[in-house]
Amino acid sequence: MIETIGSNAGLVWNALDAENGQTLKSLKKATKLKDKEIYAALGWLAREGKINLEAGEEDVVVTLL
Numbered sequence: 001m002i003e004t005i006g007s008n009a010g011l012v013w014n015a016l017d018a019e020n021g022q023t024l025k026s027l028k029k030a031t032k033l034k035d036k037e038i039y040a041a042l043g044w045l046a047r048e049g050k051i052n053l054e055a056g057e058e059d060v061v062v063t064l065l
Contacts, residue, residue: 008033008041013050016064023059 015030016022028038045051054061
């Protein structure tokens with residue numbers, strides 16, 4: 001399970017590296033991850049201090065630090 005979350009975190013990081021400042025909706029589309037998978041990956045990246053999460057008007061915006 002930990003390896004899968006780490007791999008998914010890599011997918012999210014790569015998507016953000018290609019286009020920084022994405023919404024959760026666009027990250028889901030770019031990575032093809034399910035809700036629980038993307039949330040676990042974002043938690044992983046947030047715990048490592050690699051991303052910033054910011055509430056937008058309609059969705060959360062995720063950026064690399």
